[in-house]
Amino acid sequence: MASRNPINRADDVTQAGSATPRPSAVAGFQLPTPVSTMVERTRLLDVLRETGQRRLVFVHGPAGFGKTTLAIQWARRLEADGVAVAWLTVDSDDDNVVWFLSHSIQAIRRVRPDLARELAGQLDSMSPDVVQSILSTLIDEIHDSGRGMVLAVHDWHRIRSAETVDALRYLLLRGRRDLRFVITSRGRAGLPLEELLTHDELVEIDADALRFDLTEATEFLVDHSGLSLSADDVTRLQESTEGWPAALQLVQLSLAGRDDPAEFIGNLSGRQHVIGEYLTDNVLASLESSLVDFLMATSGTARICADLATALVGRSDSQQLLDQVADANLFLQRTDDTGEWFHYHRMFADHLQRKLQQQDPDRVTLLHTRASAWFADHGMLIEAVDHALAADDPHRAVDLVEAHAMDLVEDFRLATLLGLMAKLPRPLTDLRPRLQLCVGWANIGLGRGELAQAALRNVVTALETGDIPADNRAALQVEVTLATAMDRNIRDHIERLPDSVIDRVDGLARPILSVLTSDLSAADALNRFDYADVERWHRSSIGFGTAAMMAQYSHCIVGLAAWEQFDAATAERHFTVELTVPDDADMGIINAPLQTIILLGDLRYQQGRLSEAEALLQRGAAVLPHAAIVDFLLTMYGTTARLATCRGDLARAEQLLATGTRLAEERSLPRLAARMINERIRAGMPLPDRTRAQLLNLPPYRACADRVHAHTAELGQDSAIRLLLAERAPAATAKACEQARHLVAEIGRQNRLKALVQARLLYACCLWDAGWHDEAREIADPALSLCSAQGVRQFADDAGPGIGKLGAVMH
Numbered sequence: 001m002a003s004r005n006p007i008n009r010a011d012d013v014t015q016a017g018s019a020t021p022r023p024s025a026v027a028g029f030q031l032p033t034p035v036s037t038m039v040e041r042t043r044l045l046d047v048l049r050e051t052g053q054r055r056l057v058f059v060h061g062p063a064g065f066g067k068t069t070l071a072i073q074w075a076r077r078l079e080a081d082g083v084a085v086a087w088l089t090v091d092s093d094d095d096n097v098v099w100f101l102s103h104s105i106q107a108i109r110r111v112r113p114d115l116a117r118e119l120a121g122q123l124d125s126m127s128p129d130v131v132q133s134i135l136s137t138l139i140d141e142i143h144d145s146g147r148g149m150v151l152a153v154h155d156w157h158r159i160r161s162a163e164t165v166d167a168l169r170y171l172l173l174r175g176r177r178d179l180r181f182v183i184t185s186r187g188r189a190g191l192p193l194e195e196l197l198t199h200d201e202l203v204e205i206d207a208d209a210l211r212f213d214l215t216e217a218t219e220f221l222v223d224h225s226g227l228s229l230s231a232d233d234v235t236r237l238q239e240s241t242e243g244w245p246a247a248l249q250l251v252q253l254s255l256a257g258r259d260d261p262a263e264f265i266g267n268l269s270g271r272q273h274v275i276g277e278y279l280t281d282n283v284l285a286s287l288e289s290s291l292v293d294f295l296m297a298t299s300g301t302a303r304i305c306a307d308l309a310t311a312l313v314g315r316s317d318s319q320q321l322l323d324q325v326a327d328a329n330l331f332l333q334r335t336d337d338t339g340e341w342f343h344y345h346r347m348f349a350d351h352l353q354r355k356l357q358q359q360d361p362d363r364v365t366l367l368h369t370r371a372s373a374w375f376a377d378h379g380m381l382i383e384a385v386d387h388a389l390a391a392d393d394p395h396r397a398v399d400l401v402e403a404h405a406m407d408l409v410e411d412f413r414l415a416t417l418l419g420l421m422a423k424l425p426r427p428l429t430d431l432r433p434r435l436q437l438c439v440g441w442a443n444i445g446l447g448r449g450e451l452a453q454a455a456l457r458n459v460v461t462a463l464e465t466g467d468i469p470a471d472n473r474a475a476l477q478v479e480v481t482l483a484t485a486m487d488r489n490i491r492d493h494i495e496r497l498p499d500s501v502i503d504r505v506d507g508l509a510r511p512i513l514s515v516l517t518s519d520l521s522a523a524d525a526l527n528r529f530d531y532a533d534v535e536r537w538h539r540s541s542i543g544f545g546t547a548a549m550m551a552q553y554s555h556c557i558v559g560l561a562a563w564e565q566f567d568a569a570t571a572e573r574h575f576t577v578e579l580t581v582p583d584d585a586d587m588g589i590i591n592a593p594l595q596t597i598i599l600l601g602d603l604r605y606q607q608g609r610l611s612e613a614e615a616l617l618q619r620g621a622a623v624l625p626h627a628a629i630v631d632f633l634l635t636m637y638g639t640t641a642r643l644a645t646c647r648g649d650l651a652r653a654e655q656l657l658a659t660g661t662r663l664a665e666e667r668s669l670p671r672l673a674a675r676m677i678n679e680r681i682r683a684g685m686p687l688p689d690r691t692r693a694q695l696l697n698l699p700p701y702r703a704c705a706d707r708v709h710a711h712t713a714e715l716g717q718d719s720a721i722r723l724l725l726a727e728r729a730p731a732a733t734a735k736a737c738e739q740a741r742h743l744v745a746e747i748g749r750q751n752r753l754k755a756l757v758q759a760r761l762l763y764a765c766c767l768w769d770a771g772w773h774d775e776a777r778e779i780a781d782p783a784l785s786l787c788s789a790q791g792v793r794q795f796a797d798d799a800g801p802g803i804g805k806l807g808a809v810m811h
Contacts, residue, residue, distance in 0.1 A: 031075055031087040031152070039220045041070050043213070044205060048074055051203045053148075056172060056196050057182045061207030063347050064246025067184040068154060070205065074182060075152055084111040084149040085182075090158045091302070093382065097131055097163035098415035104151065105138070112149055115141050131167055133621050139175045148178035156185035165190040172196065211243030225252045229261065236265055246347060253330065254282040280351045283330070294321055295330070296356040299349040300364070301371050301387070305341050311374040312367055365391050376400060385420055398428045398435070405438035410512050414442040433462035433476050437483065444487045447627035449667075452487050456480055475509055482513060485520050492630045492669055492708050494527040511544045515554070518544070522557045523629075526564070527707045529751055534561040552577075552595050559599060560631060564707070566753035568603065568790040575600040595632065598624065602635040605643055608793035614643055630671050630708075633663065638675040642798070645683045653683055671708055674715035681722050682798070695720040700739065703746040714755060717743050721762060725769055725801050737766040744779075757783045758799055765800030780806055 048057060057074065059067045075085040086107040094100040105116045116138055142149060151171075159165060169192050172181060183191065196202040212220065217238040221227050229237075241247035255261045264282075284292050297313045298304045306319035315321065322342050325332045331348035335341045344352075357364050368391035376384035381404050388397035401420045408417040421429065421439055429435055440455035459480050463473055481501050488495065497520055505517045518541035525533035534557060541554035559574030575596045601616030617640045624636055637660030644653040657676050664673035677695075680687060687695075701717050704710035717739060724736035740763035747756045764780035767773075784807060787796035797803060 031072065031079075031085060039069075039212075039216055039224060041066070041073055041216070043216070044070055044209060045073060045077060047205070047209075048203060049077075053177055053180065054203050055175070055177060055180050055201040056191075057180075057203045057205070058188075058191065058193065059182070059184045059205045059210070060186065060188060061210045062186060064244060064345075065207055065210040066212075066245040067210065069245070070210065071152055071154060071182050071184050075150070078150055084147070085152055086111050086149065087152045087154065089154045090156055092158050093419065095159055095161040095164055096415060096419045097161065097167050099419060100159070100164045101131060101134060101167060102415075104153075108138075108149070108151065112145075112147075115145065131163070132170060133624070135167060135170050135174070137618075137621070139171070139179060142179050143176050148180065150180045150182060152182040152184075154184050156183050156190065157187050159190060210245070212238060212245055212248060213243065214238050217243065217248060220248060221252055221255075225256070227252065227255050227261070229255075233261060233265055240265070246345070249329070249331075250280060250283060254286070256286075277351065280348065284355075287330075291321070291325075294318075295325065296352045296359075297363075297367055298322075299344045299352040300356075300367050300390075301383075303335060303341050303343050308371070308374050312370050369393065369396075372396065372400075382416075382420065385423060389423060394425050394428055398424050398432065402432060402435040402438075405435055406510070409438050409441045409445070410510070412445065414445045417442045418446075430458050431462045431466065433459045433466065433468065436462065437476060437479055440480075440483050444483060444490065445627050447490065447667075449487055449491065452483070456483055456487075478504060478508065479513065482516055482520070486516065489520060489523055490627050490629055491667060492671055494523055494706070494708060496524045497521055505540065514544050515541050519554055519557060522554065526557055526561050528705070529564070529707060531561045531565060531751070534558055556595050556599055556631075559596075563603070564752060564754055566757055566786065566790060568607070568792055572600070572603055575603060598628075598632045598635050602639045605639050606792045606795040608797070610643060610646060610794075613639075614647075617643065630669055633660065633669070633672050634675050636660075637663070637672070638679050641679050642682065645679075650683065650685075653679075654685065657683075657685070671712045671715070674712045674719070678715045678719045678722075681719050681726075692723065695723055698739075701743045701746050703749050710750075710752075710755070714743070714747070714759070718762060721766065722801060725766065730770075733766065733770045737763070737770050737772075740766045753786075757786055758795075761787075761796065761799030761803060764806060765802045768802055768806045776806055 051057075059070055061067055075087065078085050086104075088104055088107040090100075094103060105119050108115055119134060119138060153168070156168075159168075168190070171179065173192055173195060185191075193202060193204070214235060218231075218234050221234055221237065222229055237248065237251055241251065255264060284295075287295075294309075294313060294315065298309045298318075300312075301308065304322065306322060309318035309322060310316065322332065323339070326334055326342060331345035332342050333345070335343045353364070368387045372384045372387035372391060372393075375381075375387060381400065385397045385400050388394070388400060401417075401424060405417055408414070417438060421435075429439075436455045436458040440452045440459065443449075443452035443455060459476060462468070463476060463480075468476070478501050481498060485495065485497055497517065501517060502521060505514050505521075508514045508517065518537045522534050522537035522541065525531075525537060538554050538558040542551055555574040555577050559571045562568075562570035562574065577596070597616050598620035601613050601620055604610075604613035604616060617636065620632075621636060621640070624632060628636075637656050641653040641656040641660070644650070644656065657679055660672060660676045663669065664676060677687065677691060695716060698716055698720050701713060704713055721736045721740050721743075724732040724739070727733075740759070744756070744759045744763050747759050760779050760783040764776045764783070767776035767779060783799075784796055787793065796807070
């Protein structure tokens with residue numbers, strides 16, 4: 001079974017860890033080249049033309065009914081009319097929704113490179129939980145481009161997973177008419193056909209429609225193939241095959257060169273699969289044994305090229321033989337414009353493989369072994385693994401994955417790694433510490449904390465029980481510590497790394513580990529309000545000169561530190577840093593994820609540049625990694641909800657806050673939960689009675705030693721003060737003033753200028769509401785001056801209820 005994956009992409013034909021071009025990178029993403037003897041299905045094409053621009057053309061029927069032929073011909077007609085057609089041939093690995101969407105985006109970008117620039121390569125580092133956001137962004141991009149297109153999905157019947165079905169269903173039902181579909185399948189499952197039919201958005205071509213009628217059978221057998229058949233002969237063939245296109249093609253091959261076809265025609269009878277076996281045997285019987293042997297040996301891979309064929313059978317004339325077979329229409333079709341890659345008709349290939357298995361099962365194993373070696377040498381990891389497993393060599397398959405696992409992690413091909421792991425037998429993988437460590441990293445990157453911790457426990461067990469050299473043991477222990485710290489960092493538990501790790505920062509096995517050590521140390525310094533140490537670790541991080549994505553994360557941390565100090569200009573400089581990226585660099589590394597977009601969106605909001613903020617946050621939603629640190633989540637669900645409220649879209653704000661609240665509960669993130677409550681209060685949304693009571697009974701604020709706890713506690717105090725002011729009662733206002741005064745005093749003990757400015761403005765609002773106007777102006781004046789100097793107008797406007805009146809009087 002061949003596979004396509006985010007490693008093997010149409011726009012980047014290199015395998016992670018290898019600079020070897022992948023010749024078949026376009027296979028599966030390119031509209032197949034039509035066969036020269038292909039009959040033009042004019043009758044069906046006219047039906048499609050007359051049905052207008054309905055969103056789904058659905059072609060379904062059993063194997064060999066010409067679904068692919070019709071889809072190709074319709075796609076070519078659309079292209080002739082100026083419509084871009086993206087082609088995706090589905091394989092079983094597309095049951096992984098991340099891979100299916102990655103492949104779909106790759107197919108789209110082959111014909112529309114202006115689309116999905118920031119989505120290409122992203123999904124592999126994300127969880128299926130964010131799929132809907134990706135789909136929505138894709139739909140919007142196509143619509144906003146002003147140019148319609150068609151996505152052709154071939155062999156949909158190979159999909160079984162509910163997640164992939166739901167993804168295509170979302171595109172079909174939520175998309176507009178500028179994104180249309182042509183889907184071929186052997187069955188009708190997994191598609192919202194009734195909904196589309198109800199809205200007159202479905203054109204369905206079934207097996208009965210696909211059968212060749214007498215005119216088409218005559219055109220194929222007589223006009224195209226040049227057979228000397230009478231009208232009665234053609235009628236008998238059309239009736240005996242019931243118009244089954246594949247059977248008629250086999251008939252054509254079997255009749256070629258026969259002087260008297262009557263006896264052959266008279267022997268045709270029975271069910272379709274019986275006809276197929278009989279006719280295939282007749283076709284093979286007419287060929288030289290050496291050619292039949294070549295066909296059997298080269299039909300075990302989903303696609304074949306001359307170099308691969310030579311590796312399988314050792315024949316130097318493989319290119320000539322492939323060309324000969326394709327030119328003779330022996331169920332072999334060229335799949336690219338260069339004629340380098342070929343694809344056997346599945347029915348024909350299956351029959352050849354059955355014959356080979358019956359004749360020489362040991363040779364089948366040998367061929368899979370050779371195929372695995374060839375694919376591995378050419379940087380096609382998934383194909384190499386698949387053929388190793390087909391050769392009943394799971395140890396080789398595990399070795400292959402382990403050899404490339406860290407490359408996949410570094411390239412953020414996380415879903416690819418976990419998809420490969422799902423193919424491997426667990427008894428062979430659980431006690432491989434290096435492999436389990438990579439599985440841990442992948443699950444951390446996808447926000448799957450429990451699975452990550454299980455993998456890391458496997459590493460610890462292997463270190464305790466396995467015979468591992470001391471140097472390797474020490475290196476693995478350092479990585480386990482780093483992985484555990486990263487997992488806790490994502491869950492907002494930020495701690496200092498042990499000295500045993502920090503002291504080795506310059507000598508770790510891979511630069512990415514040194515970068516991670518520096519970044520985790522910078523995050524710890526930020527959490528301790530040690531801004532000089534943040535800067536020191538930032539210089540350490542970027543000094544290792546690794547991928548753009550890692551540099552972005554370091555800039556995020558130092559930018560957050562600058563914003564904590566109320567230095568908007570420095571924060572902006574880090575959030576807008578230009579990273580030098582080669583033109584041919586891996587898009588997965590560049591864009592996975594574009595973290596600075598998210599934080600820049602928040603800063604633009606604080607500056608009052610709302611339209612820019614909205615655009616940035618929309619882009620950020622599409623690339624937000626599932627394992628995002630809480631600072632990103634605060635922006636994506638808190639700031640975006642506040643912006644929606646500013647726009648008057650309370651329904652959108654409510655949806656964002658509900659999603660953020662759910663994430664906070666699922667992942668036990670008190671800081672995010674506190675922000676969601678605070679935004680609900682700001683927007684005037686109702687609160688549960690229990691939550692309201694807890695806020696109104698908070699004890700006085702005490703300065704916190706770390707940023708995470710300080711943010712959480714201060715959000716609670718801000719929420720409580722706003723609730724008290726909303727009561728419009730003297731006692732409640734007096735209590736709000738006291739809590740706000742205490743908040744200012746406690747924060748003033750720390751080096752946290754932004755938090756202090758925010759607290760002073762909130763206190764000024766309380767004083768103003770209590771009638772202490774002179775005192776309010778005295779408190780607010782220096783804070784508003786700082787906001788003006790930093791250019792953060794919206795930050796001031798949002799500081800507290802009634803701030804607008806206070807600012808207007810002062811102005």
